[in-house]
Amino acid sequence: MGRSGLEASLEPWLSGVSGGQLVERDRRTGRYRVVSEQPPIPGRDVRLHVDAALQRQLERILDEAVERAGGRGGAAVLLGARTGAVRVLASSPRFEIDRIGAAYRRWRDDPRAPLVHRAIAAQLPPGSTVKPIMVLAALAQGGLVLDGAPVRGDRRFVCRGYLYNRHAFQCHARYGHGPLTLAEALERSCNIPFYRIGEALGPEALATWYRRFGFGRRSGIDLPGERPGLVPTPRWKSRRLEAARSAERRARTRLLAALRAGGGPWRGAPWRARLGAGSRWDALQRAARRWRQAARWAARCEEDGGWRKGDSRNAAIGQGNVLATPLQLAVFAAALANGGRLVRPEVAGLRLEASAHRAPELALEPAGLAVVREGMRLVTSGAHGTARPSVLRRADTAIDEATIALWRHAYAKTGTAQAGAVSHAWIVGWLPAPAAGDEPLAFCVLVEGIASGGGGSVAGPVAARMLRLAVAREGAP
Secondary structure, three states: OOOOHHHHHOHHHHHOEOOEEEEEEOOOOOOEEEEEEEOOEOOOOOOOOOOHHHHHHHHHHHHHHHHHHOOOEEEEEEEEOOOOEEEEEEEEOOOOHHHHHHHHHHHHHOOOOOOOOHHHHOOEOOHHHHHHHHHHHHHHHHOOEEOOEEOOOOOOEEEOOEEEEOOEEEOOOOOOOEEEOHHHHHHHOOOHHHHHHHHHHOHHHHHHHHHHOOOOOOOOOOOOOOOOOEOOOHHHHHHHHHHHHHHHHHHHHHHHHHHHHOOOOOOOOOHHHHHOOOHHHHHHHHHHHHHHHHHHHHHHHHHHOOOOHHHHHHHHOOOOOOEEOHHHHHHHHHHHHHOOEOOOOEOOOOOOOOOOOOOOEOOOOHHHHHHHHHHHHHHHHOOOOOOOHHHHHHHOOOOOHHHHHHHOOOEEEEEEEEEOOEEEEEEEEEEOOOOOOOOOEEEEEEEEEEOOOOHHHHHHHHHHHHHHHHHHHOOOO
C-alpha cells in the first residue's frame, strides 16, 4: 500500500480490487457450496513522465551547485509547456527511502530539511522572476496610465538607481541603468519601472494578476504535499495582525496559568528556587518561551501595520510577503511559452477524476506577450542579460560550447530574492521545441539560502546544463 509520494496518490490504480467468494456451509453434512464469486481485478501498470536517468543527473548537478554557492538547498523542475508532463522534479538535499527508519530523527532535525521536497513545498519569495507579470499587467487593455499617459512597449523609464530617494526602494545598479524600455528592464532586471507599475496597480489588481497565473493555490500535480504559496492582500494582512494578537493573548494566558500552578508569581526570591527543578519549572520555561515568540511576532505585525504603497512595490518585484514554489514558477513559464494556457503538471499522466482537465486560457494581450518574450530572450542572449553566456561560463567551468549554443535559444528570467542575511537564486523560462513534433520545455531552478551571487550566476548554469541534457536525451543534436 502506498503511504506517501506518488504511490499514495495512485493507490487506487496500483492496488486493483481484491476478489472473494461467498460460501455456504451445510451444518449437518459439513459440505461447502460456492454461492457467488468475484474474481480479483489486478492493478494497472503506471508509466511515469519523469526521465529517471535525467533526474539522477540533475540531482547531482543541483547538489554541486548548492555546495558551490554555500546554500541550504535547491530544486529543479522541467516540464512540457503544452501538456504539463513533468520530466524532472529534483530536490536537494534528499533522503534515501530505504534508510528512512534508521535516519528519520537525524533528517527531521537537519536545518537543511531534507524531508521537504523543495520542488513542490518550498514557499519562498520569487524575486524578479515574476516581473513579466507586471509587464503584461501594464500593457493590458490599452495600457496602465502612468504620469497621465498609457504605458506602451516602447516607453522608456528612467532608472537613477532609486525610486524617490537613495534610502529606500533601490535598484541593484547603484548609479542606475538610465532610460530603459520594459524589455530592456527585463533584460537587466531593473527594479524601478516595476516599482512604479506595482504602485499604480494597487494591491487588488496585483493579487488578481498573480492568481491568474496560478500563484496562491496548488497547481494540482498528482503528488501529495504540494504547498499553495501566498499572494498577499490588505485583507490577508489585517487577518494576520489579528491572528498574531490572538496568539499573543493565548500565550500570555498560558504563562499566567503556569505561574499560578506553581503558587506564583513571587517577588524577591528566584522563581526556580520556589518551583524547584522538575516538571513545573520546565512547564513555566516552555510557556515563557512561547509567549516571548508570540509577543515578538505580534510586535512585528503591529509595526508592519496595514497595506502601504511599499507593499505594492515589493509585491511587484516578487519580494515582501509574496511566496511561490518552484513548480508554480515552472507552470507560469509554461503559460508564457504556450501563449497563455495554464497547464496542470502531471508526473504519471493518470487522473482519478472522471473528466479530463482542460487548461484554462488566460487571454493574454499579444502586444504584452511579445514584449515579455523579447525581454526574456535578451536575458540569455543580450549584451546586458543577467544570464548571458559570459555569466554562465564564469560561474561554472562545466558549461561547454554546445550548452551555450543551445542556451542562446532559450527564454529566461532571473531572480535574486533577499531574505534577511541570505538570498535565494532563481531562474525560470523555457526552451522552444527542439524538434518538429516536440513541445517547448519550461523550467525553474532554485538555489536557496546563498550568501552571494544571483539567479544568473548560481541557478543559470544548472538550467543550461539541464536543457542540454534533456535535448540530448531526446536524440536531438
